[in-house]
Amino acid sequence: MPLTDFVTNELPASIRTALRDVLHAEPRDMRLIGGGKISHTARVEVNGTHYVVKWKANAPPSFFEAEARGLALLRAAKAFRVPEVIAHGDATQNSAAYLIMEWIEPASGVDPAEFAADYGRILAALHSVTGKTYGLDHDNFNGELHHPAHITNMDPRIYLPAISHHR
Numbered sequence: 001m002p003l004t005d006f007v008t009n010e011l012p013a014s015i016r017t018a019l020r021d022v023l024h025a026e027p028r029d030m031r032l033i034g035g036g037k038i039s040h041t042a043r044v045e046v047n048g049t050h051y052v053v054k055w056k057a058n059a060p061p062s063f064f065e066a067e068a069r070g071l072a073l074l075r076a077a078k079a080f081r082v083p084e085v086i087a088h089g090d091a092t093q094n095s096a097a098y099l100i101m102e103w104i105e106p107a108s109g110v111d112p113a114e115f116a117a118d119y120g121r122i123l124a125a126l127h128s129v130t131g132k133t134y135g136l137d138h139d140n141f142n143g144e145l146h147h148p149a150h151i152t153n154m155d156p157r158i159y160l161p162a163i164s165h166h167r
Helices: 013-023 063-077 112-127 156-165
Strands: 028-035 040-046 049-056 085-089 097-102 134-136 140-142 145-147 150-152
Touching: 013 040, 013 049, 013 085, 013 097, 049 063, 063 085, 063 097, 063 112, 063 140
Parallel strands: none
Antiparallel strands: 028 040, 040 049, 049 097, 085 097, 134 150, 140 145
């Protein structure tokens, strides 16, 4: 029977197997932490270390590979801490696609106003990172929407009048 997406309070067998194969130990202490419409997300403990695992049944090919590549690009910008990707895999008829990442412990006692100001500075720093061209050299996804790779030398500001018109 093919997999389908559904709300769950436990890890699917294929995700348990992937965690075991990648981390060489049995996953324990699974706790859902988010996800929803696009994928399921949980914090999982394996051998005393916490990881984030995301999974999606029937995900298109390279779904989480694209996310891993995007995270690598964000990490390269060095604007903020981005989790290391441990492993990812495509969906098959009998297993969900998955992404395993390091768990970053949330900061405690952070003032919301200070967080907002820091976030603004980090976002500005991230957007100051540029390349020789615009676009990505690989396909990616915005949610479930597939975006084919598109590299151009055109300045993206040419789209501003069209964007402004639709506001």
